[in-house]
Amino acid sequence: MKPNEDSPADDETTTRVRLPETVKVDKTVNLPGIGFCVTPDENPSTILLGMSDFAIHRLDFDAEKPESRPISEARHQSYVTGIVRSGKTAVSGGYDGALIWWNLETGEIIRQVDAAHAKWIRMLALSPDGTRVASVADDMRTKLWDIESGQLIADWGDYQLKTPHGYPSMLYAVAFSPDGHWLATGDKTGQVLVRDPADGTVAARLETPVMYTWDPKARNHSIGGIRSLAFSADAKTLAIGGMGKVGNIDHLEGVSRIEIFEWESQSKLHEIEDPKYKGLVEALRFGPGDQWLVAAGGDHGGFVSVYNLADGKLAAQEKVGNHVHDFTLAPDGESLITVGHHQAVSVLL
Amino acid sequence: MNSDTPIADDISPPRPAAASGSAPTSPRPTVRPIGFSRRGFLTASAAGVTASLAADMSAIQGLRGEAIASELKRQDKRVILLWLAGGASQFETWDPKPGTKTGGPFRAIPTNVAGIHISELLPELAQRMQHTAIIRSLNTKIADHGTAAELMECGRRNDPGIRYPDIGAVVARELGRLESKVPDYVSLYTSTEGRRKGTSGFLGARYSPMFLSDSMTPANILRPDSISATEHQDRAALRDALAKRFTAESHHLAVDSHQSAYQRVQGLMASADLFDVEREPESMRARYGPTQFGEQCLIARRLVEAGVPFVKVARAWWDSHGQNFETHQELCADLDHCMSALLDDLDERGLLENTLVITLGEFGRTPGINASLGRDHFASAWSCSLSGMGIRGGVAYGKTDEEGHKVVEGEANAGDLFATILEALGIDHEHEYMLGARPIPLSDFGSKPIREVLA
Numbered sequence: 073m074k075p076n077e078d079s080p081a082d083d084e085t086t087t088r089v090r091l092p093e094t095v096k097v098d099k100t101v102n103l104p105g106i107g108f109c110v111t112p113d114e115n116p117s118t119i120l121l122g123m124s125d126f127a128i129h130r131l132d133f134d135a136e137k138p139e140s141r142p143i144s145e146a147r148h149q150s151y152v153t154g155i156v157r158s159g160k161t162a163v164s165g166g167y168d169g170a171l172i173w174w175n176l177e178t179g180e181i182i183r184q185v186d187a188a189h190a191k192w193i194r195m196l197a198l199s200p201d202g203t204r205v206a207s208v209a210d211d212m213r214t215k216l217w218d219i220e221s222g223q224l225i226a227d228w229g230d231y232q233l234k235t236p237h238g239y240p241s242m243l244y245a246v247a248f249s250p251d252g253h254w255l256a257t258g259d260k261t262g263q264v265l266v267r268d269p270a271d272g273t274v275a276a277r278l279e280t281p282v283m284y285t286w287d288p289k290a291r292n293h294s295i296g297g298i299r300s301l302a303f304s305a306d307a308k309t310l311a312i313g314g315m316g317k318v319g320n321i322d323h324l325e326g327v328s329r330i331e332i333f334e335w336e337s338q339s340k341l342h343e344i345e346d347p348k349y350k351g352l353v354e355a356l357r358f359g360p361g362d363q364w365l366v367a368a369g370g371d372h373g374g375f376v377s378v379y380n381l382a383d384g385k386l387a388a389q390e391k392v393g394n395h396v397h398d399f400t401l402a403p404d405g406e407s408l409i410t411v412g413h414h415q416a417v418s419v420l421l
Numbered sequence: 422m423n424s425d426t427p428i429a430d431d432i433s434p435p436r437p438a439a440a441s442g443s444a445p446t447s448p449r450p451t452v453r454p455i456g457f458s459r460r461g462f463l464t465a466s467a468a469g470v471t472a473s474l475a476a477d478m479s480a481i482q483g484l485r486g487e488a489i490a491s492e493l494k495r496q497d498k499r500v501i502l503l504w505l506a507g508g509a510s511q512f513e514t515w516d517p518k519p520g521t522k523t524g525g526p527f528r529a530i531p532t533n534v535a536g537i538h539i540s541e542l543l544p545e546l547a548q549r550m551q552h553t554a555i556i557r558s559l560n561t562k563i564a565d566h567g568t569a570a571e572l573m574e575c576g577r578r579n580d581p582g583i584r585y586p587d588i589g590a591v592v593a594r595e596l597g598r599l600e601s602k603v604p605d606y607v608s609l610y611t612s613t614e615g616r617r618k619g620t621s622g623f624l625g626a627r628y629s630p631m632f633l634s635d636s637m638t639p640a641n642i643l644r645p646d647s648i649s650a651t652e653h654q655d656r657a658a659l660r661d662a663l664a665k666r667f668t669a670e671s672h673h674l675a676v677d678s679h680q681s682a683y684q685r686v687q688g689l690m691a692s693a694d695l696f697d698v699e700r701e702p703e704s705m706r707a708r709y710g711p712t713q714f715g716e717q718c719l720i721a722r723r724l725v726e727a728g729v730p731f732v733k734v735a736r737a738w739w740d741s742h743g744q745n746f747e748t749h750q751e752l753c754a755d756l757d758h759c760m761s762a763l764l765d766d767l768d769e770r771g772l773l774e775n776t777l778v779i780t781l782g783e784f785g786r787t788p789g790i791n792a793s794l795g796r797d798h799f800a801s802a803w804s805c806s807l808s809g810m811g812i813r814g815g816v817a818y819g820k821t822d823e824e825g826h827k828v829v830e831g832e833a834n835a836g837d838l839f840a841t842i843l844e845a846l847g848i849d850h851e852h853e854y855m856l857g858a859r860p861i862p863l864s865d866f867g868s869k870p871i872r873e874v875l876a
Contacts, residue, residue, distance in 0.1 A: 105522075106790070106794075124526075124790075125522075126520075149528065150519075150526045150527070150528065151526040166526075167526040167527070168528070192526070210750070237712065238710060238711040238712040238715075239712065239751045239754060239755065240750060240751060240754045242747070242750070289612065289613055290612060290613045290614040290737075290738065291507075291612060291614045291737050291738035291740075292611075292612045292713065292714075292736070292737050292738060293738065293748060293751050293752060294751065295743060295744040295747050295748060297747075321738070321743075322507070322614075322738065322740045322741065322742045322743060323742050323743040323793060323795070324743040324744065324793045325743075351743075351793070370792075371743065371792075371793055372791065372792040372793050373792070394792040395792045395793060395794070412792075413791075413792040413794075414792075
């Protein structure tokens with residue numbers, strides 16, 4: 073088991089710039105529900121998960137019999153869809169619109185903001201210095217919170233509440249750049265905003281309309297949207313994940329889709345579609361040195377794919393259990409842990 | 422017996438007076454209500470009494486005045502079926518199970534009726550529960566789209582050799598007015614997935630729906646500019662005269678059918694404006710919202726207001742095998758807002774007491790949540806709603822178990838629901854058509870209306 077860490081670095085580790093040639097499932101652990109989000113704990117082999125049983129779980133992959141258990145009797149009132157960790161504090165967000173601050177040593181709630189958002193929280197992102205957490209929700213607002221005090225620092229509402237076809241829109245994805253200077257958000261209709269979190273100034277607007285998946289004729293609805301975002305280490309490149317054109321919108325059978333931009337110039341570098349492993353790209357991470365990109369998601373089944381950023385070509389790929397909702401990449405780029413439908417899987421690259 | 426064969430005397434379109442009582446030239450199946458002739462009723466009650474009245478007067482001579490009054494009142498009754506094509510989830514609509522393994526992420530919210538909670542995805546309808554009865558205990562067993570849709574539309578499965586009419590055709594047959602200038606049964610279904618045209622079954626083409634599939638406005642129903650209104654009327658008169666002469670000598674179903682079709686077309690041409698939402702004030706259009714479903718609900722209101730007895734608005738596509746929760750966030754918002762606007766609008770116009778609004782699909786969705794965050798087909802324990810006319814509002818009938826796997830109280834099948842709908846409209850669900858020598862009750866044999874939801 074390789075160490076995991078994609079939250080603020082606790083120490084410097086050797087990074088793997090080399091392009092992975094394989095994706096190999098190492099260990100699969102059954103979960104007592106659906107894992108929607110994951111962040112590494114202080115112990116390198118341990119993860120914290122947001123689950124469908126409304127609880128925060130902890131799972132140690134190096135345990136003799138790895139088992140996912142709630143860290144506390146206390147829970148959200150709905151699915152937990154976002155979690156970040158800063159030191160010994162975790163912050164979680166859920167479909168109940170609440171943010172909860174957790175003491176990871178005791179499992180006690182430090183703070184709870186019940187109406188952090190008026191609708192369902194979709195994702196959280198931690199600033200690289202570990203002092204801020206950004207939240208996005210279906211009230212179409214992006215909020216910035218102070219980790220230490222819980223104070224609301226900023227509240228931006230510049231997305232449309234409704235889609236162009238008159239239906240409720242959704243704000244699915246948020247990501248900080250590794251230098252902390254930029255915050256990207258993406259919605260159901262394929263609109264991406266990159267802003268300066270210091271003052272909220274929007275520096276760029278990108279569009280990925282294919283990811284909207286609106287079907288006006290056969291089914292008269294959509295199930296797509298931007299589901300994942302990731303900045304490169306130099307903060308110049310932004311990867312956007314979702315699903316491409318879908319024929320049967322009853323199922324997640326559209327091709328998985330990634331668009332990669334040099335965001336300041338709004339130049340699209342790569343447009344990647346994978347007809348082999350279909351469904352949503354739920355999470356993205358750049359590998360060390362910005363030479364490659366890892367994507368994970370799926371339809372019923374899950375996948376992990378590695379793309380060479382030099383040419384946008386697939387470098388390695390593997391089916392990984394059930395649909396993957398999130399993963400955490402070890403800072404050395406040697407391994408990752410996925411969470412998804414009733415499974416957590418450690419994967420070697 | 423070929424059930425597609427057009428039907429006979431009692432439910433055929435009115436024949437010209439000269440032809441009334443003429444024997445058909447060849448034997449044909451007879452679909453005849455047991456008891457009195459309803460055609461006689463309807464014809465007699467028409468505001469403009471026509472020549473056909475005399476021919477049918479004998480049929481109503483023996484009836485009491487109260488019965489006639491009742492029959493007259495029946496003519497004001499209407500139905501709007503909001504067909505949730507593909508199968509909406511009971512968990513995300515009428516029967517939420519928050520906090521359970523199967524309940525999904527959404528909460529239950531209280532309604533304006535104490536003790537009744539529905540999904541948080543229906544906040545506007547939650548404030549209008551006084552109009553609505555929820556049935557949470559449907560066990561209809563069939564979970565494939567085609568057969569299940571047929572079951573829920575017709576209240577029973579087709580028997581070999583018999584094609585049953587769907588609820589729209591039955592209501593058109595029972596509540597339609599022969600002299601009406603508007604269609605009896607309009608079905609709007611503009612999405613392509615799961616599209617079904619509806620069937621009048623053994624009732625014949627007279628009660629088939631006017632089916633709008635490509636747009637919300639009937640195609641080609643306006644008089645061409647190249648024909649003047651006078652020319653148009655003259656052509657119709659000539660056609661009538663020729664048809665009457667022909668049928669006086671030799672009555673024939675084909676002529677009846679042609680004549681009926683022309684009469685209906687004339688009616689449809691006169692009702693073209695009903696499909697034009699531009700004729701509504703902007704404020705009213707805004708109230709229903711900009712979505713296609715909203716506009717179709719507004720058209721439905723315009724149609725029932727003009728006297729159309731049955732309007733089906735199909736809203737696709739709820740078949741959420743993948744991303745059930747995203748699908749329901751989108752589609753429930755549409756249903757919640759548009760149906761609420763419809764109920765309010767009908768209520769304010771005094772139409773709700775005479776209009777039954779139904780939400781129904783072919784089945785519900787599984788308690789289990791699959792790996793695509795979807796729910797699959799499930800017909801063992803699901804829900805529908807009935808609002809307005811004949812319904813005891815503020816009722817949640819039936820019960821499923823804690824995780825929604827099975828019905829534990831008040832189990833009802835498709836026939837029971839069909840019977841309930843008919844009884845809400847004041848139509849005896851045990852009333853029988855005669856298909857040849859075979860009596861066919863309006864609702865399936867053994868079905869029972871759910872009295873607890875009836876006013």
